Amino acid sequence: MEMIRKRVVIIGGGPGGLAAACELHRKGIRDILVLEREHQLGGILRQCIHDGFGLTRFGQTLSGPEYADRFIDEVKKLGIECITDTTVIDITPDRVITSASASGLLQISADAIVLTMGCRERTRGALSIPGNRPAGVYTAGVAQAYINLKNIMVGRKAVILGSGDIGMIMARRLTLEGVKVVAVFEIMPYPSGLPRNVEQCLNDYGIPLYLSHTVTSINGKSRLESVTVSEVDASLKPIPGTEKEYECDTLILSVGLIPENELSLKAGIELDPRTRGPVVDEDYQTTTPGIFAAGNVLHVHDLVDFVSLEAENLARAVVAYLDGSLPSCGITIETDSSIGYTVPQHISGEKDITLSLRVRRPMKPCTLELWQDSKLLATKTLRKAIPAEMEQITLPVGQLVNTNSVKVVARNA
Amino acid sequence: MLREFTCICCPNGCTMEAVVEDGVLTKIAGNLCKRGRTYVEQELIAPTRTISTSVRVDDGELPLVSVRLTAPIPRERIFDAMAEIRKQRLTAPVVTGQVIIKDVLGMQSDVIATKTVRKAEP
Numbered sequence: 001m002e003m004i005r006k007r008v009v010i011i012g013g014g015p016g017g018l019a020a021a022c023e024l025h026r027k028g029i030r031d032i033l034v035l036e037r038e039h040q041l042g043g044i045l046r047q048c049i050h051d052g053f054g055l056t057r058f059g060q061t062l063s064g065p066e067y068a069d070r071f072i073d074e075v076k077k078l079g080i081e082c083i084t085d086t087t088v089i090d091i092t093p094d095r096v097i098t099s100a101s102a103s104g105l106l107q108i109s110a111d112a113i114v115l116t117m118g119c120r121e122r123t124r125g126a127l128s129i130p131g132n133r134p135a136g137v138y139t140a141g142v143a144q145a146y147i148n149l150k151n152i153m154v155g156r157k158a159v160i161l162g163s164g165d166i167g168m169i170m171a172r173r174l175t176l177e178g179v180k181v182v183a184v185f186e187i188m189p190y191p192s193g194l195p196r197n198v199e200q201c202l203n204d205y206g207i208p209l210y211l212s213h214t215v216t217s218i219n220g221k222s223r224l225e226s227v228t229v230s231e232v233d234a235s236l237k238p239i240p241g242t243e244k245e246y247e248c249d250t251l252i253l254s255v256g257l258i259p260e261n262e263l264s265l266k267a268g269i270e271l272d273p274r275t276r277g278p279v280v281d282e283d284y285q286t287t288t289p290g291i292f293a294a295g296n297v298l299h300v301h302d303l304v305d306f307v308s309l310e311a312e313n314l315a316r317a318v319v320a321y322l323d324g325s326l327p328s329c330g331i332t333i334e335t336d337s338s339i340g341y342t343v344p345q346h347i348s349g350e351k352d353i354t355l356s357l358r359v360r361r362p363m364k365p366c367t368l369e370l371w372q373d374s375k376l377l378a379t380k381t382l383r384k385a386i387p388a389e390m391e392q393i394t395l396p397v398g399q400l401v402n403t404n405s406v407k408v409v410a411r412n413a
Numbered sequence: 414m415l416r417e418f419t420c421i422c423c424p425n426g427c428t429m430e431a432v433v434e435d436g437v438l439t440k441i442a443g444n445l446c447k448r449g450r451t452y453v454e455q456e457l458i459a460p461t462r463t464i465s466t467s468v469r470v471d472d473g474e475l476p477l478v479s480v481r482l483t484a485p486i487p488r489e490r491i492f493d494a495m496a497e498i499r500k501q502r503l504t505a506p507v508v509t510g511q512v513i514i515k516d517v518l519g520m521q522s523d524v525i526a527t528k529t530v531r532k533a534e535p
């Protein structure tokens with residue numbers, strides 16, 4: 001097999017990978033290769049045709065394809081090498097990449113690897129809903145690709161399970177295309193997507209949202225005919241006697257995203273069970289030296305703007321790594337039960353660090369607190385916090401007293 | 414009268430409590446910036462929205478090109494605009510930013526392409 005050498009190889013040409021590539025180039029790295037599985041660059045944004053992207057990064061609201069185009073144009077202008085229609089199938093801990101394409105296998109030995117493979121959707125299998133397996137059950141992202149990329153309509157009457165942003169956006173998209181969206185059912189007592197999407201995708205079109213409800217059976221022979229929905233109790237168990245049948249030929253699942261980390265495991269990278277992405281330090285370096293991760297492969301983002309910003313920070317760290325000047329990161333960031341996760345999980349204690357995190361459940365006015373031993377290092381007051389929105393808090397390095405772990409806590413005000 | 418609004422202008426999605434007297438906004442709380450107030454004032458007169466959808470493309474590398482409105486239109490006219498957009502049929506190539514319908518239904522908003530669709534390779 002042919003083996004080539006590269007300074008930096010980026011796996012995945014979505015907004016994360018492209019932003020990292022451009023920033024590496026601007027910082028003087030020229031020997032860069034981007035590998036992308038699809039025929040086109042841009043990642044998942046190519047199918048996200050609604051607007052609302054780019055307010056943070058570009059100060060204006062763009063559709064997904066327009067946002068992606070900004071980075072694709074930049075990559076082309078800078079002359080960064082991108083190979084599409086090529087899937088990475090293996091990475092070794094000593095940074096040898098194997099990729100597969102129509103022209104065969106290729107091996108690349110890299111000084112540094114950037115993981116930006118994005119995420120995939122949770123499917124019905126992961127939920128184990130009982131009932132038959134008729135046609136007409138789709139994940140929201142697959143339905144989005146059918147409708148927005150392939151011009152294939154999924155059905156005439158749809159029920160949506162899960163109030164994730166993609167599910168709500170699809171509820172609106174289907175309605176605009178003349179599909180009757182019967183309702184959105186959410187198992188949790190609160191919506192899992194952003195409030196603005198409840199407003200502009202559901203309320204605007206009179207689509208009801210039922211909280212604390214879930215689909216308990218899928219009915220139909222070859223094609224979906226109806227779903228049975230039940231109310232759930234506080235422990236999320238269906239309450240007997242609350243079953244109701246809703247006629248529909250389509251069920252859309254919007255029940256969560258999972259970082260895409262099969263390759264990371266092959267490279268010996270430790271994953272965090274909370275984010276399901278790699279454990280990283282403040283420089284986005286994984287537990288395998290020289291391999292870095294950002295974007296949805298690291299933790300699921302609700303806004304692409306933060307994916308780009310994260311990938312640009314990663315690129316600057318990769319440059320420092322290539323210069324041999326990355327600090328070791330011995331301080332662990334811990335969480336209590338109020339916090340879902342934090343990124344990064346380890347820091348050096350040599351510079352101020354902004355932690356990205358999510359609360360585990362909705363909170364009214366609250367404070368985020370950083371503690372080391374019995375010292376309060378930093379606080380941030382929030383008017384509200386919801387799991388659907390990523391929060392950030394900065395840890396001022398001057399406050400640290402030792403190299404013990406730092407604990408993140410959210411407390412009701 | 415006290416009414417609650419969710420601002421849709423940015424991902425913060427502020428929940429706002431508005432005091433409305435005879436259809437006029439007299440007091441507002443909960444918005445992080447002044448766009449929240451403008452939004453509520455517009456909601457009280459006539460809600461406006463933008464939409465994104467697709468248009469058929471012949472001979473392209475994709476069968477569709479994504480499009481959006483350049484300015485919001487009255488919310489109750491969304492389905493009229495959809496019907497108008499659905500009548501369109503283009504031939505590749507189509508480029509990002511290309512105006513597909515100028516001033517759709519006289520609502521001072523253009524329909525523009527948000528993606529480039531090249532000619533299919535034979």
Ligand SMILES: Cc1cc2nc3c(=O)[nH]c(=O)nc-3n(C[C@H](O)[C@H](O)[C@H](O)COP(=O)(O)OP(=O)(O)OC[C@H]3O[C@@H](n4cnc5c(N)ncnc54)[C@H](O)[C@@H]3O)c2cc1C
Pocket residue numbers: 011012013014015016017035036037038041042043044045048053086087088089116117118119120140141142144166169257260263294295296297301302303304305307
């Ligand atoms: C269906 C869906 C809809 C979304 N809608 C929105 C939205 O409306 N607004 C918003 O702000 N965010 C949205 N998001 C979040 C969105 O994922 C991020 O905003 C952003 O696209 C993430 O960028 P990324 O580069 O990390 O991942 P992606 O955009 O997913 O890019 C990853 C790329 O890696 C490639 N890849 C994966 N594995 C391999 C491999 N083994 N070899 C080679 N290439 C590989 C993929 O083909 C893909 O191009 C959505 C996400 C999904 C899944």
Ligand code: SF4
Pocket residue numbers: 420421422423424425426427444445446447448449450
């Ligand atoms: S009020 Fe301002 S900050 Fe709040 S959602 Fe509206 S635009 Fe965003």
